[in-house]
Amino acid sequence: MSHTPPSCAKPFSLDISEEDYSDFKQLLKASKVGPPSYENGEQGGRWCGVTHKWLTDTKDYWLNKFDWRAQEKRINSFPNFIMEVEDCNIHFVGLFSEKRDAIPIVFMHGWPGSFIEFLPLCELVQKKYKAADLPYHIIVPSLPGYTLSNTGGPTDKSWTMEDTSRLMNTLMKNLGFDQYIGQGGDVGGFLCAILSAKFDACVAVHLNMLGIYNYPENSELEDFEIEALEYSREWHKTGTAYAQEHGTRPNTISFVLNSNPLALLAWIGEKFIEWSDETPHLDAILTNISLYWFTSCFPYTVYPYSQLFGGSPPEPRPFLSKPTGFSFFPKELYPGIKKALETQVNLIDWQKHDKGGHFAALEEPEALLKDVEGFVKKAWKV
Structure with missing residues (x-):
């Protein structure tokens, strides 16, 4: 298809009102950081959550130094669109190629992320290719209910990942793509699995996370795989309380986090610190959390x-x-242990990296883009 998106995709520009921005700053300024304790001191360790110092310093930075308008300008420097899909307004960043044989790829984020995770990868694509020779159509949606696709959830039923997958498939079809490739981690990885299993238009998927519960014995694994599994098992012992809260008491945590930006900062900021190999730049973290705050999307992201x-x-x-x-x-x-994956998927490409964590697109965009490009060459048979 042409690099020009169809008319049903309306250009979009992000502009948080001065009133909303002022209200946010006043509420953040009035929010209190709790008192110091042994656990929230530096000696408490990564597994205790955010430290008193980090929360205090980050609150000050968010309030006095973080430039939201500059981040807004950066977001708007990409081609942003809104498309109505099944009565939901779906936001996406779209890098459309002029090549008739360009390959459509949809990149899907997870929680507590957003489309922001993929902007560094989009920047790499823009530097590497012009529209005339771009081999792909790059589509980066805000998942339904998240940030700029937050039009509220249904009131007559609970939203499911199957619902989100259906909307993602319809989005790609409405953009004129009869076939496409999916990419994702976290929730995006689960969505890729559903798209691969249930929708003919999705012809292949590339993942950086997939829930795997049956791993081989250590004797069958390489040292780096054993180390990755030990890290994962330690996280499962100490780091999944948030998920139980999301899954069993979503109302309570949603009301708490929608009431106060400092609470949202602690809850989501912890994940960017703990789940990353190297903590992303603070501006990236705060841009993501600011979007969550301004769009009041948290209750819909925990479905x-x-x-x-x-x-x-x-x-x-x-x-x-x-x-x-x-x-x-x-x-x-x-961790995507190769032998485990081979029992669950038709694995045609597996690439090992020595660094990087849960937010792969944000932490290691060059490596992820290289992997995706290599995979596409193997997988796209049209």
Whole structure:
């Protein structure tokens, strides 16, 4: 298709009103950081959550030094669009190629992320290619309910990942793509699995996380795999309380975090620190959290947890027979051990990296882009 998106995709520009921005700053300024304790001191350790110093310093930076308008300008420097899909206004960044044989790829984020995670990758694509020779159409949506796709959730039913997958498939079809490739980690990885299993238009998927519960014995693994699994198992012991809260008491935590930006900062900021191999730049973290705050989207972003942690186990995932690629990052929460993946997906490409964590697109955009490009060459058979 042409690099010009269809008329149903309306250009979008982000502009948080001065009133909303002023209200946010006043509320943040009035918010109190709790008193110091042994656990929230530097000696408390990573597994205790954010430290008193980090929260105090970051509050000050967010309030007095962080330039939201500059971040807004950066977001608007990319081609942003809004498209109505099944009565939902879906936001996406779209880098459209002029090549008739360009390959459509949809990049899907997870929680507590947003489309912001993929902007460094989009910048790399823009530097590497002009529209005339771009081999891909790059589509980076805000998932339904998240940030700029937050039009409120349904009031007559709970939203599911199957609903989100259906909307993502419809988005790609409405953009004129009869076939496409999916990419994602975290929730985006679960969505890729659903798209691969249930939608013909999705012909292949590339992942950087997929929930795996049956790993081989250590004797069958390489040292780096054993180390990654030990890291993951320690996280499962100490780092999943948030998920139980999301899955079993979503109302309570949603009301808490929608009431106060400092609370949201602590809850989400912890994840960017703990789940990353190297903590992302503070501006990236605060841009993401600011979007969560300004769009009041948190209650809708925890829907997947009711499926994963809400008591009723999700349906068993079928073997993914379509071509699947994987990028292994050592600090991923669910490490993609090759032997385990091969029992669950048609793994045609697996790439190992020596650094990187859960937010792969944000932490290691060059490595992820290289992996995706290599995978696409193997997987796209049209």
